Amino acid sequence: MNAPLGVILAGGQAxxxxxxxxxxxxxxxxxxxxxxxxxxxxxxxxxALNANGDADRFAGLNIPVIADSVDGFAGPLAGVLAGLDWAAAQGAETIVTAAADTPFFPCDLVPSLQLAAEGMAHPMVLAATPDPKRGQARHPTFGLWPVALRDDLRAALNAGVRKVVQWTDRHDGRLAVFPDEAAFFNVNTPEDLVRAEAML
Structure with missing residues (x-):
């Protein structure tokens, strides 16, 4: 499997x-x-970076900024769709997404997702970690996505689908399980930022 394009999801409202x-x-x-x-x-x-609003605020990053094509903050799936449309224009077959507020994700994220996708006609894999209560916790902003299903995703979003796993389960999406429970720690609150400083 060729190396995918990467899309950082930063379209949330924080x-x-x-x-x-x-x-x-x-x-x-x-x-x-x-x-x-x-x-x-x-x-x-x-x-590329998926973000809405004025792209100039990210000018110093020197990477393309792509906005959602679905109106009204439709969640991470809208960012995935924006990434898939961008990748299609580059002639790519897959993208891997990562969240902009999750700084410690695994350095082997992409190869692990690709390994879990082996044999799939349309590779679709979400990252997961062990969870003492639920067995496994899925991290839906970290995934491998096939460009071939972008029109299917567009139709799902237009039909009101917003939950990532609702769409991935429909396509028999797989999981790549990473052993470190803290690998996908994300910064949601000022307290989380203090904790991230300590982790750094």
Missing amino acids: TRMGGGDKGLLRLGKATLLSHVIERLSPQVDGL
């Missing part, structure tokens, strides 16, 4: 942080987004 762009918050000497870019870029063939 309500628990008081609004604004979580990815531009400082963590150590860099922004959250810079940490994510540094981790994802070596694993993919190219990188």
Whole structure:
């Protein structure tokens, strides 16, 4: 399987942080987004940022900024669709998504997702970690997605589907289980940012 393109999902409204762009918050000497870019870029063939509003605020990153094509903050699936449409224009077959507020995700994210997808006609895999209560916790903003199903996703979003797993389960999506429960720790609140500083 060829290396996918990477899409960082930053289209959320960050309500628990008081609004604004979580990815531009400082963590150590860099922004959250810079940490994510540094981790994802070596694993993919190219990188874009999914964000809504004025793209100029990300001008310093020197990567394409792609907005949702579905109106009204339709959630992560809208960002996945934007990424798939962008990748289709590049002639790519797959994308891997990562969240802009999750700076410590695994450095082997992409190969692990690809390994779990072996033998699938349309590779669709979500990251997961062990969970003491539920057995496994799925991390729906971290996944491998096939460009071939972008029109199917567009139709699902237009029909009101918003939950990632609702769509992936429909296509027999698989899981790639990562052993570290904290690998997908994401910064949702000011307290989380303090914890991330300690983890850094």
